[in-house]
Amino acid sequence: MTIKRVVVMGVSGCGKSTVGRLLAASLGVTFRDGDDLHPVANKAKMASGLPLSDEDRWPWLASVGETLSESDPGVVVACSALKRIYRDAILEAAPGVFFVHLHGSREMLLNRMEKRGAHFMKPEMLDSQLQILEPLDSDETGETFNIGSPVDELVNSILKRVNQAV
Numbered sequence: 001m002t003i004k005r006v007v008v009m010g011v012s013g014c015g016k017s018t019v020g021r022l023l024a025a026s027l028g029v030t031f032r033d034g035d036d037l038h039p040v041a042n043k044a045k046m047a048s049g050l051p052l053s054d055e056d057r058w059p060w061l062a063s064v065g066e067t068l069s070e071s072d073p074g075v076v077v078a079c080s081a082l083k084r085i086y087r088d089a090i091l092e093a094a095p096g097v098f099f100v101h102l103h104g105s106r107e108m109l110l111n112r113m114e115k116r117g118a119h120f121m122k123p124e125m126l127d128s129q130l131q132i133l134e135p136l137d138s139d140e141t142g143e144t145f146n147i148g149s150p151v152d153e154l155v156n157s158i159l160k161r162v163n164q165a166v
Helices: 016-027 040-047 054-069 084-093 106-115 123-132 151-165
Strands: 004-009 030-033 074-078 098-103 142-146
Touching: 004 016, 004 054, 004 084, 016 030, 016 074, 016 098, 016 151, 040 054, 054 074, 054 084, 098 151, 106 123, 142 151
Parallel strands: 004 074, 004 098, 030 074, 098 142
Antiparallel strands: none
């Protein structure tokens, strides 16, 4: 079986966890939520309404990369991976990762965040993520998907693209 390592990326509220779980089930691999890999201090900082700095993110990104590199036969990880340097750090630890960037309007994202209830990432922090988001470059292995589609259609589109890439 081909190893499949996928990062479902994007800002908070884009559906990384929902899509990631369904994609992992379709691929027959494990799902890991990157939120679970954050150090306690990162979660506390975000819960207090403060955005993470690059320095805060490096240990978390190392955990994401380690999770991906140790996966056999594969894994889907939900991880914001907002900047190119973050994705490069992940790829250094786990070459061959396919990035699935979930993209939607600010209004749609904010609406989703407000409806999801208790979460350490507060809706008022969305703009800080949108400000630092660097969409996938043409030389990165991955694709951007619009979250406006029904989730089953979205997952099927992603699944087809991931299967073409491996």
